[in-house]
Amino acid sequence: VKKATLKQIAEKLDISVSTVSRALSNKEGVGNSLKKEIIREAKKIGYVFKIDEKNENSANIFGVIVPNIQNPFFLNFLKGIESVLFHRNYRFIMCNTDEDVNKEKIYLKWLQENKVLGIIAAPAFARDGSNNLSIYREIRKNIPIVLYDREFHECDEFDSVCTDNKTAICEAVEYLYKMGHRKIGILLSKRGNFCIEERLNGFLLTTKKLRMEVDENWIVDDLYPSFDITGKFDKFFSSTEKPTAVISTTHSISCNFLKNIRNKGLDVPKDISLIGYTDVIESDIFDPPLTTIKQPILEIGHIAATTTLARIDDQYYEPSKVVLKTQLVERNSVKKINI
Amino acid sequence: VKKATLKQIAEKLDISVSTVSRALSNKEGVGNSLKKEIIREAKKIGYVFKIDEKNENSANIFGVIVPNIQNPFFLNFLKGIESVLFHRNYRFIMCNTDEDVNKEKIYLKWLQENKVLGIIAAPAFARDGSNNLSIYREIRKNIPIVLYDREFHECDEFDSVCTDNKTAICEAVEYLYKMGHRKIGILLSKRGNFCIEERLNGFLLTTKKLRMEVDENWIVDDLYPSFDITGKFDKFFSSTEKPTAVISTTHSISCNFLKNIRNKGLDVPKDISLIGYTDVIESDIFDPPLTTIKQPILEIGHIAATTTLARIDDQYYEPSKVVLKTQLVERNSVKKINI
Numbered sequence: 001v002k003k004a005t006l007k008q009i010a011e012k013l014d015i016s017v018s019t020v021s022r023a024l025s026n027k028e029g030v031g032n033s034l035k036k037e038i039i040r041e042a043k044k045i046g047y048v049f050k051i052d053e054k055n056e057n058s059a060n061i062f063g064v065i066v067p068n069i070q071n072p073f074f075l076n077f078l079k080g081i082e083s084v085l086f087h088r089n090y091r092f093i094m095c096n097t098d099e100d101v102n103k104e105k106i107y108l109k110w111l112q113e114n115k116v117l118g119i120i121a122a123p124a125f126a127r128d129g130s131n132n133l134s135i136y137r138e139i140r141k142n143i144p145i146v147l148y149d150r151e152f153h154e155c156d157e158f159d160s161v162c163t164d165n166k167t168a169i170c171e172a173v174e175y176l177y178k179m180g181h182r183k184i185g186i187l188l189s190k191r192g193n194f195c196i197e198e199r200l201n202g203f204l205l206t207t208k209k210l211r212m213e214v215d216e217n218w219i220v221d222d223l224y225p226s227f228d229i230t231g232k233f234d235k236f237f238s239s240t241e242k243p244t245a246v247i248s249t250t251h252s253i254s255c256n257f258l259k260n261i262r263n264k265g266l267d268v269p270k271d272i273s274l275i276g277y278t279d280v281i282e283s284d285i286f287d288p289p290l291t292t293i294k295q296p297i298l299e300i301g302h303i304a305a306t307t308t309l310a311r312i313d314d315q316y317y318e319p320s321k322v323v324l325k326t327q328l329v330e331r332n333s334v335k336k337i338n339i
Numbered sequence: 340v341k342k343a344t345l346k347q348i349a350e351k352l353d354i355s356v357s358t359v360s361r362a363l364s365n366k367e368g369v370g371n372s373l374k375k376e377i378i379r380e381a382k383k384i385g386y387v388f389k390i391d392e393k394n395e396n397s398a399n400i401f402g403v404i405v406p407n408i409q410n411p412f413f414l415n416f417l418k419g420i421e422s423v424l425f426h427r428n429y430r431f432i433m434c435n436t437d438e439d440v441n442k443e444k445i446y447l448k449w450l451q452e453n454k455v456l457g458i459i460a461a462p463a464f465a466r467d468g469s470n471n472l473s474i475y476r477e478i479r480k481n482i483p484i485v486l487y488d489r490e491f492h493e494c495d496e497f498d499s500v501c502t503d504n505k506t507a508i509c510e511a512v513e514y515l516y517k518m519g520h521r522k523i524g525i526l527l528s529k530r531g532n533f534c535i536e537e538r539l540n541g542f543l544l545t546t547k548k549l550r551m552e553v554d555e556n557w558i559v560d561d562l563y564p565s566f567d568i569t570g571k572f573d574k575f576f577s578s579t580e581k582p583t584a585v586i587s588t589t590h591s592i593s594c595n596f597l598k599n600i601r602n603k604g605l606d607v608p609k610d611i612s613l614i615g616y617t618d619v620i621e622s623d624i625f626d627p628p629l630t631t632i633k634q635p636i637l638e639i640g641h642i643a644a645t646t647t648l649a650r651i652d653d654q655y656y657e658p659s660k661v662v663l664k665t666q667l668v669e670r671n672s673v674k675k676i677n678i
Contacts, residue, residue: 059453061400061432069421070414078408082435086442091449093400094433096421103425110430114398258624282619285597287626 009041026141026315039316062092062308063111065104065121067149069096072251072280073297077148080301081120088309090117097124099190099224104132112139118308122149127222129153129192144311148304150194159311161303161322165195168293168326169202169247172275175328176245177210180337181273185218185236185243187257189226189250199249199277218243226252233260244337245273251280254290269335279329289331296324348380365480365654378655401431401647402450404443404460406488408435411590411619412636416487419640420459427648429456436463438529438563443471451478457647461488466561468492468531483650487643489533498650500642500661504534507632507665508541508586511614514667515584516549519676520612524557524575524582526596528565528589538588538616557582565591572599583676584612590619593629608674618668628670635663 006024010017015034023030023038024047030038064081066074078094085092093116095107104124111119119139125131133152136145140158147160169186176184186203188196200219207214217239223229233256236242248254254276261268268274268288276283279294307320345363349356354373362369362377363386369377403420405413417433424431432455434446443463450458458478464470472491475484479497486499508525515523525542527535539558546553556578562568572595575581587593593615600607607613607627615622618633646659 064433069417072411072414075409075411075414078433079435082408082433086435086445089449091432091434093430094403094417094421095430096418096425106425110428252620255620255624262624280621281591281594282621282625285594285601285626286621286624287628289626 005042005045005047008045009038009047012041013037043316060090061114061116062090063095063107063116063119063121064092065095065097065107065119065123067097067099067122067124069094070252073149073278073295076297077301080298081305082301084302084305084309092120099124099193101126101130101132105135108132108135108139112143116143118144118146118312120146120148120304120308123147123152123194125150125190125192125194127190127192129197144308144315146304146308146311148300153194153197156321157319159307159320161300161307161324162195163295163300163324163326165198165326166202166205168277169199169249170206171326171328172247172293173203173206173210173212175330176247176273176275176334177212179245179273179334180339181243181245181334182212182339183218183241183243183245184212184214185220185246187223187246187248187253188219188221189253190224191221196249203247215239215241215243218246223250223253223256226250226256229253229256230260233257237264237266243272245275245334247275247277249277251276251278253277254292258286258290269333273334275328275334283329284331286333288333291331291333292329294327294329296326299324344381344384344386347384348377348386351380352376382655399429400453400455401429402434402446402455402458402460403431404434404436404446404458404462406436406438406461406463408433409591412488412617412634415636416640419637420644421640423641423644423648431459438463438532440465440469440471444474447471447474447478451482455482457483457485457651459485459487459643459647462486462491462533464489464529464531464533466529466531468536483647483654485643485647485650487639492533492536495660496658498646498659500639500646500663501534502634502639502663502665504537504665505541505544507616508538508588509545510665510667511586511632512542512545512549512551514669515586515612515614515673516551518584518612518673519678520582520584520673521551521678522557522580522582522584523551523553524559524585526562526585526587526592527558527560528592529563530560535588542586554578554580554582557585562589562592562595565589565595568592568595569599572596576603576605581611584614584673586614586616588616590615590617592616593631597625597629608672612673614667614673622668623670625672627672630670630672631668633666633668635665638663 006017006020010020019030020038023035097104101124123131145158147158151160220232220236223232248257276290276292279292283290283292303322345356345359349359358369359377362374436443440463462470484497486497488501490499527539559571559575562571587596615629615631618631622629622631642661
């Protein structure tokens with residue numbers, strides 16, 4: 001059936017069967033415009049696209065690139081991935097990069113050499129924003145890749161499932177404004193990371209739009225890894241003018257901030273209000289119950305897995321870009337200020 | 340070198356090289372006492388034991404059987420596993436069984452067929468205690484298996500890394516006794532599970548030793564899965580005589596109990612005291628800060644991984660049984676009662 005189909009396309013475009021085959025199996029030697037024409041024609045007659053056959057050696061294994069396995073985000077995310085893959089008899093290798101571009105490189109190389117069926121990845125970023133984009137691009141020639149949580153700023157060729165980070169922070173700033181806050185800070189983890197830069201952008205845009213002044217001391221960055229950040233908070237609290245509220249950009253920063261506040265004998269929200277990022281089962285029983293930005297984490301896992309499966313079936317679809325909404329969950333960590 | 344070594348052993352024991360080879364590669368047809376003699380002799384001359392050569396096809400992949408990926412225990416556990424395996428260029432497949440014996444069977448079969456290098460597993464148990472022991476035993480003939488967190492009651496042939504569940508609960512009961520409590524309850528997840536049965540045993544033994552009466556309504560079981568347990572707590576609180584303190588046996592039960600208490604307008608520890616199981620970064624910022632039984636989770640991961648590597652190098656060691664101590668972390672969820 002397949003050969004007949006290739007011949008059909010070849011005859012229609014008046015080219016050789018081997019050229020059609022080269023184009024459809026993503027090999028070198030076919031010009032881009034001819035390749036596009038071949039793909040268009042192939043889709044028209046219902047040709048079923050398959051990733052390179054050699055991938056059938058990989059025993060139905062996927063690679064999942066996780067930037068920090070100790071982040072509770074991954075409890076629900078991995079459950080979402082696993083529940084989709086398990087029922088289709090697929091398995092996955094868990095690759096934990098610790099947000100380290102070099103460690104990620106080793107994992108990517110392994111996944112490539114071992115010809116996994118697909119890769120589901122939240123890429124690592126160095127502090128200066130550098131990353132493994134070129135390696136991802138190289139691998140993508142033979143192995144479908146779907147990005148989740150983060151993308152590469154420089155390109156839009158990858159399938160991706162992200163949340164709307166900018167709007168998430170925008171809504172948080174507007175909520176604080178509505179509650180009477182005019183001096184707001186933000187607690188950032190590792191700069192360079194796609195999400196964190198988007199969240200900072202959302203913060204800067206919205207505070208500017210609402211004509212709120214932002215002291216540079218109120219933007220605390222590089223709170224990663226989280227085990228040595230106490231000194232950074234000290235600096236924050238020793239600044240002469242303090243914000244009345246802060247937005248945290250990761251769950252672990254929220255936890256550390258709450259502990260630090262208590263050790264200083266201060267109180268949330270009496271002395272300073274806090275909005276956390278990532279809603280977890282525990283947020284509700286914190287002291288105080290934490291107002292948070294909730295991400296649909298299980299859905300991110302589901303969609304990332306199903307998108308990868310769809311991409312294996314057809315590598316020539318337009319990139320699928322899914323952006324999910326976050327939700328501000330109001331609890332008791334933000335004080336109302338009368339203006 | 341290897342053949343020479345086999346010949347050496349054969350000559351020493353006056354048997355054929357093929358018998359030695361069969362015995363050392365774990366094949367049928369060599370009697371147990373002769374096999375032991377061959378192994379003893381092999382060790383004496385420094386023969387390096389290797390698992391069946393066909394395993395070399397598995398591209399250095401391990402299988403990690405996780406009973407419930409949504410339990411925060413696995414954030415640190417997987418980190419512990421990954422950090423040991425990564426540096427030796429090993430990868431692992433994450434298998435999530437949802438505490439389902441049938442789902443585990445499918446994963447085990449896949450790991451066996453795909454000849455992984457080793458399996459690190461917390462086995463699933465049905466409510467009646469039934470499990471996949473026979474499959475584990477079958478697989479172990481060719482693939483090293485290390486159990487963590489749980490063992491099989493029926494046997495002691497597997498390497499294992501567990502915590503001392505009985506002593507953990509014993510210390511919690513004694514602490515509550517010291518704080519003046521004489522009526523203590525326990526919140527159990529799924530019965531049949533090795534850990535949960537051990538924890539219940541510790542509870543029954545220690546309350547008996549201290550001559551405390553235990554009403555059967557104070558032992559609440561089957562709190563798994565945790566999303567539909569509110570009704571069970573209702574029953575607990577509607578009983579005529581209530582305990583003054585409870586011990587929870589999982590993190591998710593602790594969270595649900597605290598939420599439920601608050602919805603009823605009750606307070607921990609004023610109305611009832613609580614000791615949680617598993618210490619997490621959040622325990623400290625709960626309302627109230629939760630007194631917990633802390634497990635050395637990262638270490639369990641490290642030891643499970645290194646034990647598996649050691650077992651690959653030598654399948655004839657005596658089973659390695661590591662039992663780690665837990666630690667009672669005292670915070671503010673237990674009230675002192677004056678007697």
